[in-house]
Amino acid sequence: xxxxxxxxxxxxxxxxxxxxxxxxxxxxxxxxxxxxxxxxxxxxxxxxxxxxxxxxxxxxxxxxxxxxxxxxxxxxxxxxxxxxxxxxxxxxxxxxxxxxxxxxxxxxxxxxxxxxxxxxxxxxxxxxxxxxxxxxxxxxxxxxxxxxxxxxxxxxxxxxxxxxxxxxxxxxxxxxxxxxxxxxxxxxxxxxxxxxxxxxxxxxxxxxxxxxxxxxxxxxxxxxxxxxxxxxxxxxxxxxxxxxxxxxxxxxxxxxxxxxxxxxxxxxxxxxxxxxxxxxxxxxxxxxxxxxxxxxxxxxxxxxxxxxxxxxxxxxxxxxxxxxxxxxxxxxxxxxxxxxxxxxxxxxxxx
Amino acid sequence: xxxxxxxxxxxxxxxxxxxxxxxxxxxxxxxxxxxxxxxxxxxxxxxxxxxxxxxxxxxxxxxxxxxxxxxxxxxxxxxxxxxxxxxxxxxxxxxxxxxxxxxxxxxxxxxxxxxxxxxxxxxxxxxxxxxxxxxxxxxxxxxxxxxxxxxxxxxxxxxxxxxxxxxxxxxxxxxxxxxxxxxxxxxxxxxxxxxxxxxxxxxxxxxxxxxxxxxxxxxxxxxxxxxxxxxxxxxxxxxxxxxxxxxxxxxxxxxxxxxxxxxxxxxxxxxxxxxxxxxxxxxxxxxxxxxxxxxxxxxxxxxxxxxxxxxxxxxxxxxxxxxxxxxxxxxxxxxxxxxxxxxxxxxxxxxxxxxxxxxxxxxxxxxxxxxxxxxxxxxxxxxxxxxxxxxxxxxxxxxxxxxxxxxxxxxxxxxxxxxxxxxxxxxxxx
Ligand SMILES: Cc1cc2nc3c(=O)[nH]c(=O)nc-3n(C[C@H](O)[C@H](O)[C@H](O)COP(=O)(O)OP(=O)(O)OC[C@H]3O[C@@H](n4cnc5c(N)ncnc54)[C@H](O)[C@@H]3O)c2cc1C
Ligand code: FES
Numbered sequence: 001x002x003x004x005x006x007x008x009x010x011x012x013x014x015x016x017x018x019x020x021x022x023x024x025x026x027x028x029x030x031x032x033x034x035x036x037x038x039x040x041x042x043x044x045x046x047x048x049x050x051x052x053x054x055x056x057x058x059x060x061x062x063x064x065x066x067x068x069x070x071x072x073x074x075x076x077x078x079x080x081x082x083x084x085x086x087x088x089x090x091x092x093x094x095x096x097x098x099x100x101x102x103x104x105x106x107x108x109x110x111x112x113x114x115x116x117x118x119x120x121x122x123x124x125x126x127x128x129x130x131x132x133x134x135x136x137x138x139x140x141x142x143x144x145x146x147x148x149x150x151x152x153x154x155x156x157x158x159x160x161x162x163x164x165x166x167x168x169x170x171x172x173x174x175x176x177x178x179x180x181x182x183x184x185x186x187x188x189x190x191x192x193x194x195x196x197x198x199x200x201x202x203x204x205x206x207x208x209x210x211x212x213x214x215x216x217x218x219x220x221x222x223x224x225x226x227x228x229x230x231x232x233x234x235x236x237x238x239x240x241x242x243x244x245x246x247x248x249x250x251x252x253x254x255x256x257x258x259x260x261x262x263x264x265x266x267x268x269x270x271x272x273x274x275x276x277x278x279x280x281x282x283x284x285x286x287x288x289x290x291x292x293x294x295x296x297x298x299x300x301x302x303x304x305x306x307x308x309x310x311x312x313x314x315x316x317x318x319x320x321x322x323x324x325x326x327x328x329x330x331x332x333x334x335x336x337x338x339x340x341x342x343x344x345x346x347x348x349x350x351x
Numbered sequence: 352x353x354x355x356x357x358x359x360x361x362x363x364x365x366x367x368x369x370x371x372x373x374x375x376x377x378x379x380x381x382x383x384x385x386x387x388x389x390x391x392x393x394x395x396x397x398x399x400x401x402x403x404x405x406x407x408x409x410x411x412x413x414x415x416x417x418x419x420x421x422x423x424x425x426x427x428x429x430x431x432x433x434x435x436x437x438x439x440x441x442x443x444x445x446x447x448x449x450x451x452x453x454x455x456x457x458x459x460x461x462x463x464x465x466x467x468x469x470x471x472x473x474x475x476x477x478x479x480x481x482x483x484x485x486x487x488x489x490x491x492x493x494x495x496x497x498x499x500x501x502x503x504x505x506x507x508x509x510x511x512x513x514x515x516x517x518x519x520x521x522x523x524x525x526x527x528x529x530x531x532x533x534x535x536x537x538x539x540x541x542x543x544x545x546x547x548x549x550x551x552x553x554x555x556x557x558x559x560x561x562x563x564x565x566x567x568x569x570x571x572x573x574x575x576x577x578x579x580x581x582x583x584x585x586x587x588x589x590x591x592x593x594x595x596x597x598x599x600x601x602x603x604x605x606x607x608x609x610x611x612x613x614x615x616x617x618x619x620x621x622x623x624x625x626x627x628x629x630x631x632x633x634x635x636x637x638x639x640x641x642x643x644x645x646x647x648x649x650x651x652x653x654x655x656x657x658x659x660x661x662x663x664x665x666x667x668x669x670x671x672x673x674x675x676x677x678x679x680x681x682x683x684x685x686x687x688x689x690x691x692x693x694x695x696x697x698x699x700x701x702x703x704x705x706x707x708x709x710x711x712x713x714x715x716x717x718x719x720x721x722x723x724x725x726x727x728x729x730x731x732x733x734x735x736x737x738x739x740x741x742x743x744x745x746x747x748x749x750x751x752x753x754x755x756x757x758x759x760x761x762x763x764x765x766x767x768x769x770x771x772x773x774x775x776x777x778x779x780x781x
Contacts, residue, residue: 012631013633013634022520026468026471075456078451078452081517278385297524298517
């Protein structure tokens with residue numbers, strides 16, 4: 001390894017200002033230490049609108065923990081877009097994501113991905129992961145929110161006889177329910193998994209406004225480490241329930257989307273990206289991250305929904321609006337989350 | 352949302368989690384993430400700070416109004432006509448933006464790949480350049496590679512023409528080129544100053560690069576007698592000339608550039624120059640010594656750099672100096688509108704006509720007029736825009752200067768000789 005680095009250093013004398021890897025990339029497209037990439041190895045259709053994409057990551061990737069997510073970069077018409085996807089494969093196995101088509105990027109991933117395609121990647125992150133010590137678990141999932149939990153179940157259920165997992169999964173219909181057969185088989189085969197599938201088109205939604213419904217399915221729910229993942233409304237309801245009943249303790253959540261209602265109908269302003277020397281007129285309901293990206297800047301990003309803080313940029317002047325709450329804030333020097341902040345009047349950023 | 356970067360108003364940019372600990376529930380095959388990698392956030396690009404700090408940024412140009420004085424070539428236009436020119440050119444730009452996409456991305460990646468293959472091929476051939484054929488092939492390939500790298504790739508990437516792809520490897524804030532002057536320094540004098548103040552005497556130092564008298568409005572000094580000689584020396588050493596020019600010595604002498612800024616620029620240049628020098632004049636020849644071709648390889652790399660310098664010098668001097676291009680006074684930019692800014696770019700620049708290959712080798716600076724109108728449109732699109740711009744100039748009675756390379760080079764040299772002597776005002780336009 002050390003010798004390799006020496007060799008690379010020597011080689012860079014010949015390649016400066018490029019790096020030796022820029023030339024090696026002529027032969028192997030995923031050979032880059034600057035930009036982590038993966039090659040798609042397999043694509044499996046899950047439902048009419050979703051697919052699981054298996055990939056072999058290049059150097060720099062870290063094996064994921066069950067429940068973690070990774071940023072995936074895709075090129076749509078020549079432009080790089082980044083989105084977060086939970087890794088649905090069991091820990092210890094080659095990574096895979098399971099994507100449901102709901103918009104431009106997910107649509108392209110589900111419909112147009114073929115083995116051999118190159119995905120841009122960032123190493124897995126996130127702390128929506130299994131508890132450190134064995135505990136009975138309760139999983140509440142809805143829609144595509146099953147993906148990180150699927151990784152946990154695949155990791156745990158077949159390999160740990162002492163596991164005790166109750167999964168309540170909601171999907172609209174059986175046809176649109178992800179991993180339906182695999183889950184049923186696992187529940188059949190392993191007594192440590194109890195599966196409650198709920199199809200909201202016929203059964204109605206799981207009522208989380210009171211403990212009654214959860215209690216009826218899982219009487220010892222209070223003793224379990226609970227996980228909730230799904231659309232914003234679903235996760236919010238679970239959060240409120242645990243807040244009311246258990247002071248918020250014992251529940252881990254993961255959100256896949258968030259409502260940006262706070263910026264609706266608000267005025268924006270001119271955004272100045274000081275270090276990049278760019279000025280852009282921005283509406284009051286568009287995250288500064290998107291404003292910068294549309295101007296061609298490389299804006300640091302992560303989850304794109306206000307949970308990971310990978311996107312902090314110092315505010316130089318002006319104020320921003322939090323798109324989740326509508327709150328206007330900002331002091332010079334304050335680090336702001338560009339993915340959930342929009343311009344509230346003229347804004348200057350240290351980017 | 353409208354991105355206004357690099358539009359009439361301003362230049363291009365200066366520049367560019369942790370997982371919890373091991374869980375006892377996961378299979379032993381999965382190692383606990385180590386801190387170093389868990390913290391890696393590859394997308395966090397920290398663009399370098401601006402080289403010369405507190406320069407004021409111009410606001411957006413107005414769409415209505417008029418400058419104190421309109422340049423003679425545009426004096427016949429009414430304010431409304433100039434505003435209409437602005438709107439038409441904006442529309443041309445928007446039409447390209449709407450089409451820009453995967454095909455353009457594939458184009459620049461193709462050029463970059465070809466350039467790298469040429470460069471490797473060239474250097475490999477030079478390793479055995481005791482053999483004459485290898486020398487000629489190696490030197491030719493390396494010259495070609497260097498020209499492509501500087502012109503179609505480097506110049507244009509550093510303009511931000513490919514920033515829209517959001518590929519950090521092909522981005523104006525991260526790119527460094529095979530040219531002595533550091534990319535950031537050049538971006539400042541070129542994108543911020545030259546493109547903004549194109550041909551404004553007293554503001555655009557690209558007029559003669561502080562070395563040559565290139566405009567009759569520049570006062571004559573006896574030293575200007577050396578004009579042709581200086582230019583002949585500058586051409587083969589062009590990259591060094593640009594490197595020194597980018598230091599903005601004049602600004603430093605007049606106290607407009609701080610000592611710290613000067614120091615850090617000098618350091619950046621020193622570092623870059625050392626690396627460039629080592630690559631071309633030490634590492635490559637040293638490796639070639641293994642086959643007894645050290646001397647030949649050295650001559651080969653020197654030749655390649657000189658060829659690139661001569662070519663770049665010729666192309667760039669054809670951009671603004673041939674007969675027919677205008678220079679401007681400071682009153683002409685005072686109160687300049689967006690339309691006037693466009694007009695100045697058109698009548699201050701000149702195109703080179705020629706084949707597709709020629710356009711590629713000039714980095715599409717043969718479409719200097721289109722490049723100055725739309726410095727951040729991808730270079731592969733200038734060719735399709737050119738006929739529209741030419742037609743617009745015809746309709747509004749504006750000059751659209753173009754000519755074959757040799758004619759334009761001759762015209763530029765003619766000017767250099769003429770302005771070596773006092774006076775030398777342009778012949779009146781017909
Ligand atoms: C930590 C994390 C993990 C995630 N894991 C997964 C995953 O495993 N599988 C997966 O398919 N997606 C996952 N997502 C969501 C994913 O990142 C994208 O937001 C989603 O694919 C939509 O992107 P898009 O570009 O296709 O749609 P956009 O064009 O960005 O949005 C289209 C519309 O879809 C809505 N929308 C966004 N996400 C969802 C959603 N999940 N369900 C319903 N509507 C939505 C948006 O509000 C918008 O109105 C995850 C997100 C986060 C933050
Ligand atoms: S990108 Fe995760 S908080 Fe902004």
